[in-house]
Amino acid sequence: MKYDHKSIESKWQKKWEEAGVFHAESDSDKKKFYALIEFPYPSGQGLHVGHPRSYTALDIVSRKRRMQGYNVLYPIGWDAFGLPTENYAIKNHVHPKIVTENNVARFKSQLQALGISFDWSREINTTDPKYYKWTQWIFLQLFKNGLAYKKEMAVNWCTSCKCVLANEEVVNGVCERCGSEVVRKVKSQWMLKITAYADRLINDLDLVDYPDRVKAQQKNWIGRSTGAEVDFTTTTGDILTVYTTRPDTLFGATYMVISPEHPIIEKLSDVIKNMDEVRAYQDAAARKSDFERTEVAKDKTGVRLDGVEAINPVNGKQIPIFISDYVLVSYGTGAIMAVPAHDTRDHDFAKKFDLPIIEVVKGGENVQEEAFTDCATGILVNSDYLNGLSVDDAKKKIIEELEKTGKGHAKVNFKLRDWVFSRQRYWGEPIPIVHCPCCGAVPLPESELPLELPEVESYEPTDTGESPLAKMTDWVNTKCPKCGGDAKRETDTMPQWAGSSWYFLRYMDPHNDNALASEEALKYWSPVDWYNGGMEHTTLHLLYSRFWHKFLYDIKVVPTPEPYAKRTSHGMILGENGEKMSKSRGNVVNPDDIVNTYGADTMRLFEMFIGDFENAAPWNSSSIKGCRRFVERFCGLESMVKGDGIRPELESAFHKTIKKVGEDVETLKFNTAIAALMALINDIYATGSVTKEELKIFTILMSPFAPHAAEEVWELAKLGEGFVSRAEWPSYDESKCVDASVEIAVQVNGKIRDKIMVPVDIDQAGALELAKKSDKVSAFTDGKTIVKEIYVKGKLINIVAK
RNA sequence: GCGCCUGUGGUGGAAUUGGCAGACACGCUGGAUUUAGGUUCCAGUCCGAAAGGGUGCAGGUUCAAGUCCUGUCAGGCGCACCA
Numbered sequence: 001m002k003y004d005h006k007s008i009e010s011k012w013q014k015k016w017e018e019a020g021v022f023h024a025e026s027d028s029d030k031k032k033f034y035a036l037i038e039f040p041y042p043s044g045q046g047l048h049v050g051h052p053r054s055y056t057a058l059d060i061v062s063r064k065r066r067m068q069g070y071n072v073l074y075p076i077g078w079d080a081f082g083l084p085t086e087n088y089a090i091k092n093h094v095h096p097k098i099v100t101e102n103n104v105a106r107f108k109s110q111l112q113a114l115g116i117s118f119d120w121s122r123e124i125n126t127t128d129p130k131y132y133k134w135t136q137w138i139f140l141q142l143f144k145n146g147l148a149y150k151k152e153m154a155v156n157w158c159t160s161c162k163c164v165l166a167n168e169e170v171v172n173g174v175c176e177r178c179g180s181e182v183v184r185k186v187k188s189q190w191m192l193k194i195t196a197y198a199d200r201l202i203n204d205l206d207l208v209d210y211p212d213r214v215k216a217q218q219k220n221w222i223g224r225s226t227g228a229e230v231d232f233t234t235t236t237g238d239i240l241t242v243y244t245t246r247p248d249t250l251f252g253a254t255y256m257v258i259s260p261e262h263p264i265i266e267k268l269s270d271v272i273k274n275m276d277e278v279r280a281y282q283d284a285a286a287r288k289s290d291f292e293r294t295e296v297a298k299d300k301t302g303v304r305l306d307g308v309e310a311i312n313p314v315n316g317k318q319i320p321i322f323i324s325d326y327v328l329v330s331y332g333t334g335a336i337m338a339v340p341a342h343d344t345r346d347h348d349f350a351k352k353f354d355l356p357i358i359e360v361v362k363g364g365e366n367v368q369e370e371a372f373t374d375c376a377t378g379i380l381v382n383s384d385y386l387n388g389l390s391v392d393d394a395k396k397k398i399i400e401e402l403e404k405t406g407k408g409h410a411k412v413n414f415k416l417r418d419w420v421f422s423r424q425r426y427w428g429e430p431i432p433i434v435h436c437p438c439c440g441a442v443p444l445p446e447s448e449l450p451l452e453l454p455e456v457e458s459y460e461p462t463d464t465g466e467s468p469l470a471k472m473t474d475w476v477n478t479k480c481p482k483c484g485g486d487a488k489r490e491t492d493t494m495p496q497w498a499g500s501s502w503y504f505l506r507y508m509d510p511h512n513d514n515a516l517a518s519e520e521a522l523k524y525w526s527p528v529d530w531y532n533g534g535m536e537h538t539t540l541h542l543l544y545s546r547f548w549h550k551f552l553y554d555i556k557v558v559p560t561p562e563p564y565a566k567r568t569s570h571g572m573i574l575g576e577n578g579e580k581m582s583k584s585r586g587n588v589v590n591p592d593d594i595v596n597t598y599g600a601d602t603m604r605l606f607e608m609f610i611g612d613f614e615n616a617a618p619w620n621s622s623s624i625k626g627c628r629r630f631v632e633r634f635c636g637l638e639s640m641v642k643g644d645g646i647r648p649e650l651e652s653a654f655h656k657t658i659k660k661v662g663e664d665v666e667t668l669k670f671n672t673a674i675a676a677l678m679a680l681i682n683d684i685y686a687t688g689s690v691t692k693e694e695l696k697i698f699t700i701l702m703s704p705f706a707p708h709a710a711e712e713v714w715e716l717a718k719l720g721e722g723f724v725s726r727a728e729w730p731s732y733d734e735s736k737c738v739d740a741s742v743e744i745a746v747q748v749n750g751k752i753r754d755k756i757m758v759p760v761d762i763d764q765a766g767a768l769e770l771a772k773k774s775d776k777v778s779a780f781t782d783g784k785t786i787v788k789e790i791y792v793k794g795k796l797i798n799i800v801a802k
Numbered sequence: 803g804c805g806c807c808u809g810u811g812g813u814g815g816a817a818u819u820g821g822c823a824g825a826c827a828c829g830c831u832g833g834a835u836u837u838a839g840g841u842u843c844c845a846g847u848c849c850g851a852a853a854g855g856g857u858g859c860a861g862g863u864u865c866a867a868g869u870c871c872u873g874u875c876a877g878g879c880g881c882a883c884c885a
Contacts, residue, residue, distance in 0.1 A: 225885090257885090610814070750865065
């Protein structure tokens with residue numbers, strides 16, 4: 001058969017679509033399998049070669065599961081709200097809706113050209129009012145349950161564009177677009193109380209099958225720590241509360257650091273003698289993004305408050321108070337006690353400002369030179385009643401004492417912060433809230449959903465930092481749903497994360513107007529069986545959607561406490577030079593070029609063969625040819641058919657390959673599955689022909705990887721009825737996967753001296769007897785005493801001789 | 803600064819989880835086919851003439867280490883200096 005990838009691929013893509021081969025069945029008594037990939041943001045650049053890596057992987061799994069009789073749901077949609085589309089719209093004066101439509105059309109044709117077995121009848125789009133009606137509905141439920149609230153928060157403010165910037169738009173402290181200075185400005189923002197779920201988000205990781213590195217990263221992000229809050233009195237009689245995870249080191253606290261934004265500074269502005277210096281430092285800190293505060297970490301900065309000191313509650317010592325930007329107002333109490341002897345950052349700071357370093361935990365070298373931070377081995381010293389205790393015991397004891405004297409208490413803290421949910425942007429879901437002078441923030445009645453985005457003239461935010469919606473007075477001015485008086489609509493929109501926090505539920509029943517999905521659909525399809533995505537979404541999207549799902553579970557909308565039973569993560573595809581693909585680095589590969597030149601089947605095989613799916617892999621254009629050659633060799637089998645049945649000399653190879661491919665697909669080892677198929681085809685070619693049965697099995701095994709070529713071979717060689725995509729996955733016989741005899745290595749003192757053939761079930765005595773007959777072995781054992789003999793079945797013998 | 807990940811032939815990568823390092827490909831070399839190029843097919847290909855030596859580097863545990871432990875170097879990615 002001549003292999004013309006263009007005609008073959010478009011032929012089968014059309015036939016699949018016409019026959020609805022990949023549609024999930026709505027009413028089915030079959031076992032379900034729900035495979036999910038992270039739906040793409042349809043960017044203007046078109047598909048990236050990274051997208052097909054994830055999509056092809058779960059496509060292979062889905063295709064195999066279909067052939068194994070599962071009712072498979074493998075859906076696709078568009079996460080289409082977002083900043084780049086809005087910025088493109090501002091620049092080119094095109095409605096973001098049009099931009100989105102164009103980008104979606106391009107993405108869709110690119111994806112369809114790859115032959116991914118998505119169920120296109122369930123396609124969704126987060127910017128469709130029929131979809132975001134339910135995003136808004138979920139927000140209303142969160143609001144009604146007290147999980148959405150408003151709070152003053154710092155935002156990035158471009159002094160020239162006069163608008164709020166995303167962190168991404170702030171580059172080195174200046175606005176990405178105009179290069180002007182960016183400052184932090186306080187604005188009232190909608191917040192979601194994800195912290196209320198912090199404990200459950202950690203604990204319920206036990207219920208799911210995620211990779212360890214994903215679980216660890218989520219736990220670190222949520223960051224549960226057990227410590228204490230301790231009250232320090234100041235010389236002015238005020239109370240400064242600090243949070244510490246090391247209350248045991250309290251006697252070693254030699255100074256205190258508070259964040260530059262700490263409210264006590266304003267309160268004490270009359271007492272502080274160097275207020276000018278303090279103000280200057282506050283200004284400088286306000287200009288820094290959080291990331292910059294991180295970058296300057298090496299060189300600690302700070303200002304000592306002149307005129308006020310703190311009093312250590314356990315020993316009455318007066319200690320100086322500093323402000324420094326390495327203490328963040330958002331974590332703990334915004335104030336720390338500094339123990340330079342046992343904390344690296346405090347040590348750096350103390351050295352710079354020449355502050356005393358007092359050792360209170362014995363066990364390290366000289367604490368004047370380096371902080372000793374080991375909690376496991378240290379013993380308390382210089383600490384009055386704590387002396388001689390271990391760190392753990394000292395923590396318990398001091399907390400007891402603090403609680404007794406009312407100067408502090410045990411406290412669990414989380415690094416996790418509440419989710420800032422407002423954006424001063426146009427291209428997002430409107431927040432369905434009305435602000436009434438009498439009734440406050442009033443939720444829109446559910447019957448008025450969706451609250452659609454109005455048409456505006458321009459998409460630029462206003463000079464005051466409000467969203468462009470604020471300019472639409474007709475839309476903004478409304479009546480209060482509660483009292484009927486004049487009121488104004490909320491003009492902030494939701495972040496892109498909103499639509500992606502529940503989209504997997506919508507796929508279950510995408511056209512439902514009465515609920516986000518029907519109860520039956522939710523019950524049948526929940527939870528997602530397998531969710532693959534990038535590591536970069538581990539702490540935001542994955543956590544946000546788990547949070548929303550848990551909330552929906554609590555209000556009895558969804559039937560499972562966790563949305564995803566299993567999560568896997570693919571590695572990034574890097575440029576040929578081993579760096580991340582980006583326009584500026586000039587190492588971007590366009591998937592269209594590969595599909596045009598070599599075909600989708602080659603592209604699919606190549607991306608799966610490129611390396612370990614879970615690790616990053618550099619693009620390597622020279623080895624694409626090998627995958628193309630493999631597809632051609634596979635198609636070449638069609639003209640070599642002779643006879644039927646599996647020939648005895650290939651029987652074990654076939655059984656082994658069926659087993660290996662099946663197992664490797666389930667464990668994401670696509671590269672070795674393909675290698676096994678390549679090895680088998682080499683074996684077949686070595687015999688000069690192929691039987692019909694052999695070709696049938698081989699074609700079925702090939703079909704998840706190279707589905708178009710497989711359909712063509714299936715049809716031409718008349719291997720079965722209908723589509724190979726709906727054929728039955730072959731089974732294997734375990735007993736035929738093992739050979740009667742096996743070659744094992746014979747080592748003497750760990751070095752290989754010979755290899756011998758032995759029956760596969762031979763015992764240690766038998767194997768050793770055979771091994772000792774070898775001259776190559778005896779040459780190394782003669783005249784020595786055999787100390788030890790090790791036999792590993794089917795692998796090796798090791799004779800230890802002295 | 804912190805966190806996570808990765809270091810194996812000329813190249814991408816395998817290695818049943820502590821048991822024969824280099825599967826499968828790419829590339830290269832030689833040969834066959836071809837007017838030639840391409841394609842295809844056959845043979846070879848970790849280094850070393852050999853003894854041996856080899857998984858970033860230095861130690862350690864073990865009969866046995868790419869795999870486990872300690873230290874260290876390099877690269878990549880992420881970040882909210884998390885007390």
